[in-house]
Amino acid sequence: MMNIVFFGSGNFAVKILENIDRRAFPVSLVVTQPDRKQGRHLHLGATPVKTFALNHGLNVFQPEDINNAESLERMKKENADVFLVVSYGRILSAGLLDVPRIMGINIHSSLLPKYRGAAPVNRALIHGEKTTGVTFIKMNAGMDCGDILLQKTLKIGRDDTAPLLDEKLAVLASKYINKLLAMIEQGRCRLKKQHEKAVSYAALMHKQDGLIRWQETPAQIYNRFRGCYGWPGTFTYFRGKILKILELKPGRPVRGARPGTIVKAADNALVIACKRGTVIITEVLPESHRKMPVSSFLAGHDVKIGNILGA
Structure with a gap:
């Protein structure tokens, strides 16, 4: 069985983690961002992924710097076959991506190479796109530019808002995560290069x-x-x-x-x-x-x- 280290923070990531068949693909560790002060009274609050993980008996790691030497050594001890990175909120270094035996996988909320970057759902809506989707990529040191493992399309509803569309895309990705992991385990994935001439970017929202x-x-x-x-x-x-x-x-x-x-x-x-x-x-x-x-x-x-x- 493949051993997975899961990286994620937000609700999109929770949907993926929730739908992984952990009997077939055990998750040895969940990496999420540290607790932050939230709300009017600035109480410390956990990420949705941390809350889900603890409620389901999963081990949690919350480094301030995922790329420092201490974090790198912790990751090596997990003997991971795959890193699965979903809305984590931090860029993983090339050295860290070399740790898993097979690869690091990222799920991105657009039809790459369109809308690389931090806010693909928001930018697709602002630009009036009619379709979007999710792309599973083999991670490299670049931003959202890895080879494509799997891509699925979704029609954007006329009245979809960013939170609603984000939720729909999470559901779509969760339907295919176990299929993809099985294909990787069996060595049946065919990688597809992204077309650099078709690249567009989704800048962080301000x-x-x-x-x-x-x-x-x-x-x-x-x-x-x-x-x-x-x-x-x-x-x-x-x-x-x-x-x-x-x-x-x-x-x-x-x-x-x-x-x-x-x-x-x-x-x-x-x-x-x-x-x-x-x-x-x-x-x-x-x-x-x-x-x-x-x-x-x-x-x-x-x-x-x-x-x-x-x-």
């Missing part, structure tokens, strides 16, 4: 990615909203203060209005003009307030038709 550009079309604004849903969230400015947008959808065309102009403010809806159309906002989070339906926002603010958002 707060400013969520700023609504009213000069964009309704579809583009909605794609940004979906791609930024959760973190970093989408926002605009109303009278110089941040107005977070919690619910938004494309609206009907309107003529002659400057992008960012409020063209309707009633019936629990703010209708905002943009390029070749409008968007409809129904839930907001004003600066220094709690989230609220637009009807409450209208009742507490002097909102007028013709006011401009983004300024």
Whole structure:
């Protein structure tokens, strides 16, 4: 039987770890990031992977530096056949990737070579992609550029947000993890090189990615909203203060209005003009307030038709 060391931190990784057939492919160690301060009161919190691992009797290792000499020696003692790396959050050095007997495997949430990098789900949504998928690669020292072991495609739903699509991709990957491990154990995997001419990158998300550009079309604004849903969230400015947008959808065309102009403010809806159309906002989070339906926002603010958002 192949011995696996699993590297992961977030919920995507939990789904994979949960679905590994550990009778056929034992997991000797789970490597996850150290506990971090979380929430308003900054209490120490474990990663979802650590919580799952401890609840299922798995050994856990949480190094501050996975690539230092101490961590390297610990990894060598595991006598791993495979390192399985899923949303771990750290880059593994070439020296560390030489440790497993067979290979290191990474699961990436895109159809590589498209969207290499930290935020493939978010960027695919922002760019209006219709399909995405998961790619299992043999790891090397580069970023997401290893040879492809297996690739599976998923259609993106019109109303998929980043958290929802991430969950769908985790389910998709979990369906094939045991099949892939069996193929590797039996020596039946055929590696496929990535086409370097088709490479694109998915940069880490930042707060400013969520700023609504009213000069964009309704579809583009909605794609940004979906791609930024959760973190970093989408926002605009109303009278110089941040107005977070919690619910938004494309609206009907309107003529002659400057992008960012409020063209309707009633019936629990703010209708905002943009390029070749409008968007409809129904839930907001004003600066220094709690989230609220637009009807409450209208009742507490002097909102007028013709006011401009983004300024």
